[in-house]
Amino acid sequence: LSFCQWHCRHRRHLGAVSKLSVREALASVEGSPNSIKLQGWVRSVRSQKDILFLHVNDGSSLESLQVVAEPNLKTSALTFGSSVEVIGKLVKSLHKKQNVELNASDIKVIGGCDSYDFPFKLKERHPPEYVRQYPHLRCRTNTFSSLLRVRSKATAAIQDFFQSNGYIHIHTPIITSNDCEGAGELFQVQATNWDHGQSDKSGFFNVPAYLTVSGQLHLEVMSGGFTRVYSFGPTFRAENSQSRRHLAEFYMVEAEISFTDSLDDIMQVIENLFKSTTTALLSQCPEEINFFSKYVSVGQKDRLEQFLKKKFVTMTYTEAIEVLKDAREIFHYKPEWGCDLQTEHERYLVKHCGNVPLFVINYPYDLKPFYARDNEDGPQHTAAAVDLLVPGIGELFGGSLREERFDVLLSRLERLGLTDTYQWYLDIRKFGSVPHGGFGMGFERYLQCILGIDNIKDVSPFPRFPYSCLL
């Protein structure tokens, strides 16, 4: 950018001085004739006899901006971790790795930082288990701030995918009276100030209420009036798991597509969503993707590029069980038709298929929730359900065709004793029912998969899991 173009774009004047972010400053090729103001946190400070070097980062970029100053601008409060406001001119840098640096005329320390007590040390690479202990400070590390920038871009890329493909965004409720998945992993909601004496035992809502495990049933309501809908919100599961891929609170991306009786259509949307979002991230976050590929999961970028080139592989659940039974590997859980695939099975299957994303379709009918469509096959009775398994993680997406036939749905709900609870769900099969299906993707697992991050607790800004609700 020429200085004029750059100046016109960033007209946030503070008196005569424009305020710039580190990202904006680094994007300037030539420097600036006018003074600018930069605010951020000191990432390094080094003073020599006649020059002072600082690196300042404000979270907008992986790179910090180098600030050079007269040594007399150094005060004892100017330490690693302190917050600063610097005024100066952007000048062309002599350093090969950067275009510009900030020649400071004034440095003000806004908030001091006791480097001794500060948990992160200059030039040290801290292991994730250590960083995780400081959820209130970890946004100061390169790894976590990079993750949060990618997370933010991924959110926008997912929204873009749905918006540009004609989907309507629905805000599904967080408080609900249903257990969509029927797994009983619910957090119950109670009002702390509710006087139970004046109502029945059911409390505020007069019925038991829970934090949602999935927005699917509410999306299905909407798919009675819109052909394509999606939601992207928090979901909650009281799973007693400390595993590296489970959280008690996670974000789920869900979509529901009407007028389809083919699982292939649902799988195509899943593949398109994965590829489109990942392509966007590779082009919009090159610094961060390279950083993770170099320091966190070596070669991750190449693996992602491979995923994008190939069509995802598909196998049926029945074929998957045969592969597992034929495997030389000794599994902790013996693979049997009718049993859930365990993480160890999912990992083996993905490896067996060449370490690319793998669709497993047509699961045993009795394994799937009441809403999954009956394939009416047999004797190995299956439902039209699909999971997408990805390397290193296992299940990333879960979806199915939904049972749109009133009679079939009614008899299943009767068998499960759920007819009263789901009268409204049956009702939508009475008034213009259409064949439809959809899926849900765990957003944190997607980020793990893209960045090669081993533990889900390291991709959530504030992870919640058993015995831990810090902050």
Ligand code: 4AD
């Ligand atoms: O397979 P699940 O349970 O599917 C549903 O909830 C459907 N109602 C979605 C739909 O069809 N609209 O969950 C979907 C995805 C999983 O594939 C997984 O990626 C993620 O949500 N997930 C979790 N992520 C983190 N922590 C947990 N405890 C998770 N449980 C599921």
